[in-house]
Amino acid sequence: MMIHISPPHQHGGDSIRATMLSVMIALLPATLCAVWLFGWLAVWQIMTCMGVCMLGEWVALRMMARPSRLSDGSAALTGLLLALTLPALVPWWMTVCGSLFAIILGKQLYGGLGYNPFNPALSARVILLISFPLAMTSWLLPAATMPAAVDLYDVTTTLTLFFGGVESLGLTLDGMTAATPLGYIKTDAMQGIAVAASLQAHDYSYFNAFVGNEGGSLGETSALALLIGGILMLARGTIRWHIPVTYIATVAVLAAIFHAVDADRFAPPLFHVLAGGLLLCAFFMATDPVSSPMTVQGHIVFGIGCGLLTWVIRTWGGYPEGAMFAVLLMNCTVPLIDQYCRPRVYGHR
Amino acid sequence: MESIIYAVLALGGLALLAGITLAIATRVFHVEGNPIADQVDALLPQTQCGQCGYPGCRPYADAVAGDEAEVNHCVPGGERTMLAIAELMGVEPKEVEEEATQPMVAFVREDECIGCTLCIKACPVDAIIGAPKHYHTVIADHCTGCNLCLEPCPVDCIDMLIKPELLEHWSWPLPNTQRAQQGRERRSQHEAA
Amino acid sequence: MKLLDVWHKLRGASGFDGGVVLDMHKQTAASPIVDCPLPSVLIHPLKQHIGASCKSLVHVGDTVLRGQKIGKSQGYISAPVHAGTSGRVVRIEEHTVPHPSGLGMPCIFIEADGEDRAVAVGPKLHHWSMEEPAVLRERVRLAGITGLGGAGFPTYVKLLKDQRSPIHTVIINGIECEPWLTHDHRMLCEQSDTMVQGLMLLLHMVGAKRGVIAIEDNKPDAIAAMQEAIEAWYAASEHQKALKLSVQALPTRYPQGSEKQLIQAITGHEVPAGKLPMHIGVLCQNVGSTYAIYQAVTHGHALTERVITVSGDALPKPANMRVRLGTPMRFVFAQCGLEVFDDIQIIHGGPMMGERLKNAEAPVVKATTGLLAMQRDVLLAEHQVEEPCIRCGHCSDVCPVRLVPNLMADFSRQGDFEKAEEYQLFDCIECGCCSNVCPSHIPLVHYFRYGKGQLAQIRKEKSFAEASRQRSEQRAGRMEQEKSEKAARRSRVRAQAKPAVTEDKDA
Structure with a gap:
């Protein structure tokens, strides 16, 4: 029988693996930054996440009798992304649970690569946040501001911390953790303290927020590292600019308007842009191809929606950070966006 | 007590309103005839071959619409027709009993034809032309390949030929990739289940 | 807008x-354009254009001149076929043509007499x-x-x-x-x-x-x-x-x-x-x-020659050539130093829109822009793995018609052709940009062709069924009428039976 193969007979050479690899390379600055901030603890978290994700993928595909897809790197990327959204001090079993959830419930049960409606890493993080709210909001102090008793650059100390928790070192959480900027302005606002005063009380500096020297998840604190990664992806054409730009711009514009109206209650735009997981979500989560719209028009709608929800949740919601909820909520709307945001076909009116 | 009466009145009123609306809608959007039979007929390949056990496509369509026949009796229509009818009728798909053969076309060996006109009378779609005591011939473009002309021919001069595969009629098959084939297999499994 | x-x-x-x-x-x-020599036999397919096929004007044994019309166009959108050189018609039969199906069509074979006499x-x-x-x-x-x-x-x-x-x-x-x-x-x-x-x-x-x-x-x-x-x-x-x-x-x-x-x-x-x-x-x-x-x-x-590019990574001596229409591809490749076609894939046209051919027997036709001889293993490897779509949207980015190719391909694969058409499947120009950039190596253009073909087939079957239904209904109506006429005649005959018989006897 003759096998018919249609043109084109020339391929540009892009592949899923190359795409995933390119995202991972773009995450390298943020990963290095995490290691700088949280020492070996970051390494253990990242290695656990990536390892368990890959293992989970292998087992799941094995059970479904499908060919292995480990080599395309999508599971490893999910693991890396999940790790970067976790606080450094999360105990190992939580990390393992989260990773398994991301791969098995977040991805494989929907049909595997390409079929998951939600970003697997983000959905796993949200499940962890809801299941273990205390652990997921205890932000370890960066190594530089850590009390001298704990050396995060020491392998044994960090391994003990990772597997045994704070108690095994005879310490308490209070001495080692600090609230994130978004967290403390929210608590202070409830006590009627103005934004500026709250920031001043906590020695907030834009410079620290920019380089990442503040409380937060492993990979979300350093705006600089995330920007480098984002620009790298944009330059390589891995992602398009529409989602991150509209996302960040929406948050900034909303923050600017409300800040101008009432500077005591609403934080300034630059604070919002640098704070929390916004940049990580804007460049790496919202742009996840599988769970975001396909067309440029769709991207713009999606980005604006993400920005709107992020700002609304941050300002009026129960949680201090809203970026991941915003992205997950917008993930739900993707089929609808794809349905309506189709470009005008050539020659049609 | 009073609140219960209000609730009953409110719900009863709503129900009455809905009932009236539906009653009006059935009047206004009333459709004449048996549209289901027409719709089934439109799905059938109109070969008029009688392989379903009915004397033609329309009678079979009437039977299906009247729930007197299963949806899987149309042999030339094959799986696609069966699925379309099953969807229309809202019933479970059933496997087509006989494999549809390749599209065929009747051909009269003219030097053997005695011009008896029996095949002309048998042809359900007037695809055979000829006059008494003259050669008959099949208009290939009109022939549905129903085989009904074979039986009456007293000298067995009609052959059923496979329709030649013409370049103009060729169309692309599914790609030969594993994924495309898997999709096809899964679909047929799903349909069989 | x-x-x-x-x-x-x-x-x-x-x-x-x-x-x-x-x-x-x-x-x-x-490389300057060079003239390809004249082969001994030219093969002229009777349809080398979009539109109706031509009808042969010559018979086996006829002598023809270069530029003489040998195929008569049969419709408004059609183009006649002319002999490529002077010589004798040796065969008129089915022969493989440059078409992805690998099927043949009626062709006129002309044996060149070497004189190449022309008529305007x-x-x-x-x-x-x-x-x-x-x-x-x-x-x-x-x-x-x-x-x-x-x-x-x-x-x-x-x-x-x-x-x-x-x-x-x-x-x-x-x-x-x-x-x-x-x-x-x-x-x-x-x-x-x-x-x-x-x-x-x-x-x-x-x-x-x-x-x-x-x-x-x-x-x-x-x-x-x-x-x-x-x-x-x-x-x-x-x-x-x-x-x-x-x-x-x-x-x-x-x-x-x-x-x-x-x-x-x-x-x-x-x-x-x-x-x-x-x-x-x-x-x-x-x-x-x-x-x-x-x-x-x-x-x-008349149009009897054209310039083509003969090239490809498996061709020793690529060239731009002025080739007589009807020249067998094997002959053209031989001029460029390629005689054995093991593990070589011939492409008729360019790599983006050209078609793979089964062998080198087909002739050069009016639509031949180039002939490429490519290493087969390199080409085939790229199409064997089709991975799941990761919805990256690169395909809609590069689509010059602004379609959403991955959805259209999904619909075609699932057999939901009406939906694919709703997404303007027929506006696709099959340029191949989407397949070219797809990181999952999905043969998108192939799915579009499959979908278009299936839609055309379904339409054809529908209209054939409709015509059959009408003929069948007409026949039923006619038979009904014949029956009633017969019945009427019979009753008339019966009513007049007696007098008629007596008249007969009287006569």
Whole structure:
């Protein structure tokens, strides 16, 4: 029988693996930054996440009798992304649970690569946040501001911390953790303290927020590292600019308007842009191809929606950070966006 | 007590309103005839071959619409027709009993034809032309390949030929990739289940 | 909508949406056009164009001359076939043609007598500017010219002068955006004067005032040659300043040479769906077609030869060749040093839109733009793995028609063809950009062709079923009528039976 193969007979050479690899390379600055901030603890978290994700993928595909897809790197990327959204001090079993959830419930049960409606890493993080709210909001102090008793650059100390928790070192959480900027302005606002005063009380500096020297998840604190990664992806054409730009711009514009109206209650735009997981979500989560719209028009709608929800949740919601909820909520709307945001076909009116 | 009466009145009123609306809608959007039979007929390949056990496509369509026949009796229509009818009728798909053969076309060996006109009378779609005591011939473009002309021919001069595969009629098959084939297999499994 | 158009303009640097930058492999860009020798037997398929098939005018044993009409067109959209050389018709039978199905069609085999005596389709018209456009157009029709860019649409149909939509711009398509192919490039360099003359001829035929020669900026020598030729023409003919001729260099981006995309890039207008370029006042002609039209008008030559590029990574001596139509591909490849075709895949046309052929037996036809001999293992490997779509949207980014290819492919794969059509499946020009950039290696174009084919098949079956149903109903009605007539006759006969019998007896 003759096998018919249609043109084109020339391929540009892009592949899923190359795409995933390119995202991972773009995450390298943020990963290095995490290691700088949280020492070996970051390494253990990242290695656990990536390892368990890959293992989970292998087992799941094995059970479904499908060919292995480990080599395309999508599971490893999910693991890396999940790790970067976790606080450094999360105990190992939580990390393992989260990773398994991301791969098995977040991805494989929907049909595997390409079929998951939600970003697997983000959905796993949200499940962890809801299941273990205390652990997921205890932000370890960066190594530089850590009390001298704990050396995060020491392998044994960090391994003990990772597997045994704070108690095994005879310490308490209070001495080692600090609230994130978004967290403390929210608590202070409830006590009627103005934004500026709250920031001043906590020695907030834009410079620290920019380089990442503040409380937060492993990979979300350093705006600089995330920007480098984002620009790298944009330059390589891995992602398009529409989602991150509209996302960040929406948050900034909303923050600017409300800040101008009432500077005591609403934080300034630059604070919002640098704070929390916004940049990580804007460049790496919202742009996840599988769970975001396909067309440029769709991207713009999606980005604006993400920005709107992020700002609304941050300002009026129960949680201090809203970026991941915003992205997950917008993930739900993707089929609808794809349905309506189709470009005008050539020659049609 | 009073609140219960209000609730009953409110719900009863709503129900009455809905009932009236539906009653009006059935009047206004009333459709004449048996549209289901027409719709089934439109799905059938109109070969008029009688392989379903009915004397033609329309009678079979009437039977299906009247729930007197299963949806899987149309042999030339094959799986696609069966699925379309099953969807229309809202019933479970059933496997087509006989494999549809390749599209065929009747051909009269003219030097053997005695011009008896029996095949002309048998042809359900007037695809055979000829006059008494003259050669008959099949208009290939009109022939549905129903085989009904074979039986009456007293000298067995009609052959059923496979329709030649013409370049103009060729169309692309599914790609030969594993994924495309898997999709096809899964679909047929799903349909069989 | 207007705002959206502005947006698209801003986005598309070279005037059309999407597109990709390819590896061009233009190895033969500097090779002058050489003449391919005449083979012993020419094979002329009876259909080499879009439209109705031709009917053979000759019989086995007839002697024919080069340029003699041997296939008569059977419809309005059709083009006659001419003998490629003088000789004898030896066979008329089915033979494989350059078509992806690998199927054959009736072909006329002509054994060359070596004398190559020619006959013209009409007298030489060197003073064509005095002639009526209709006369010239008829000449183009008689010469059997089709678009030589690959699609093969009969050219004379495009040259109609329609009062409702007067043509204002004639574009000569010298883009040649397909990788490997260089024949148009060489034609522009070597025949620049003829090209200007041909453009003038086209302007005269359709009554247009503006002529544009569009060339991609990766062919600076062709751009320079054409500019020089146009300047020379302006210098020579003072009185025709009313005509505006220009060379337009466009960025190298595939599919710049696609007619609709080229028109969008040059005029800024889109050809409305279901309409032809002439409806927005544009005529677009390929370089090869322009040359053929000029030859047909001035010399009365029928279309019996064309320039093609013979190239590919498995070909020892790539070349640009002037080949007689009907020359078997095996013969052409032999001229380029390729005799054995083990592990070699032949592609008819360029790598983006050309078709894979089963073997080298098919002849060169009017639509042959190039012949590529490629290493088979390299080519096949790329199509065997199709991975799941990761919805990256690159396909809709590069689509010059602004479709959403991955969804259309999904619908086709699932058999939901109506849905695919709703997403404008039939507007796809099958340029292959989407398949080219797909990281999951999904053969998108293949799915579109499958979907289009299935839709056409379903439509055909539907209309056949409808016709059968009508015939069946008519037959039933007729039989009913016959029955009732018979019954009526019988009762009439019965009523008159007695008197009739007595009359008979009396007689």
